Amino acid sequence: MNPALAHGADIAALTGRHLRHLRRTPEKITGVALTPVAMVVILGYLFATVVQVKNTGDTYREYVMAGVFAQVGLSCIGITAIGVAGDLGKGLIDRFRSLPMGRATVLVSHTLADLVTAALSIVLVALTGLAVGWRVHGSFAENVAGFVLLLAFAYAMLWVGALLGMVMRNLEAISGVAALLLVLFSFLSSSFMPLTGLPAWLRTVAEWNPVSAVSEACRQLWGNTGPVSSGSYPVAHPVIVSLVSIGLLLVVLVPLSLRVFRTSATR
């Protein structure tokens, strides 16, 4: 068999394994989707009537949905981390590594299968959003582009998870760190609130947070709200900033993870 085809077949076989897991333990999706879905209900439905976003006529519901979608990306860190750490702990990675496979195969399959989980979670969040009255107003291409951007962001986060899983090993510790990352990066961003109220230095940090860029970009693409604060580059060009930061994350994370994978031992 030609080598490229063989690698493809390996990735297909392993991705199939993870998807089988997903089918047998569908509750895995709740791990990713539960919090965001709850957020949609709490923020988009309960808070929507009392919170008013300054300087815009839009409702909070319109504003907050893009932020919740970005949060789905962040909660993806945990699933890959736990999947990879679990395989390591049970000696499966040792077995895979003793096979004549390409060195990227195991992690690529993990992240590809978890991307399916991410996509399903995004669908769940979207349905919940539609149910509470959220709508997209962009052109068809813009609307689709927003979701593609979300998937790309989720994919980068899955590689964060792969690295985290190999470095931390301990499942409880991973859950803790993943939860911390989720809270830290989603609240230090424009996901749930405009950044206008923050002190200048913190505002700069939050504006350059890829989570801000991604949620701002989705808002723009879906026509959910105009830019809330003006002036700084990331707020003015969220799509470019999102794409560049996702690209940078992958360029750094993928080779680094593969390096760690090569030397990662079971114990």
Place this chain on the structure above:
Amino acid sequence: MNAAIEADGLTKTYGSHRALDDVSLSVEAGTVLGLLGPNGAGKTTTVRTLATLLEPDAGTARIAGFDVVRERREVRRRIGLAGQYAAVDELLTGRENLILLGRLLRLGRKGARVRAEELLAQFELEYAADKAAKDYSGGMRRRLDLAVSLLGSPEVLFLDEPTTGLDPASRATLWNMVQDQVGRGVTVLLTTQYLEEADFLADRILVVDRGRVIAEGTSDELKRKVGGERLEVTVTDRALLEQAVSVLAPLAVVTPQSDERQRTVHVQLPDGMGALASAATALEYAGITVEEFALRRPSLDDVFFQLTGESAGPADTPDEKDAR
């Protein structure tokens, strides 16, 4: 000699800890080498190095003639590895586990399916083929693990403590299955803490401790190293113990040792029936009533304890190693 596994001067350090210290070994094709040692002796590190999972800091190793560092891919095509953990995917069924790994071994979809059926039959797992592996018993999991490691029909099989935690019946089944593979010409490197396992399966035994090889030989050779057959005399009364020792001492190679609690004297005699007869006569003559008079060959346990000093006092352990 046609060596299927050959290692020369393998060394691996983690910080200041020497996991492997100049380990050399050679296993003839179609034979079984038992790697025996206490926890942390370097057994698993040796296996992982030979199975291309760890790179040694120094030294070389060849599997079926291929270098484990430079020709990793060639080596991986020829080895099977069954680790300490029974590395099976718990959510997949037995059959799915085999098919998945078969596909990763590039047997093709159909080839993997056919091979899976063969192995399910061979390892008596057909009845559980469609059950998730998490519902398997310990013995079934090990069998599945062994089956998975044999998917690619490897020339060399590494078994890292294959029966740890199994009940005696499952252990015996697994032993037979390993022997079956050896019968088909597979070379096996087996690590174990069970001396009877090494005794039963291995043609040659390597005793390792703290990363070093401290003894090598067949089971018989190792037993001989510890000394010949020993006479065990159990007397009827504890009071007779001292007398028995003094009567037997002139006949023994080294001073006899007595065990108060068991009322037993251990005597190492020179070889031959004569020595045995003299011992019996001496006891009879002294009027010592004997409950049991038995000749015992040293077990691998004795070898193990003596070599690794696990049960010996700490003072005499270094001497023993220096002597070698």
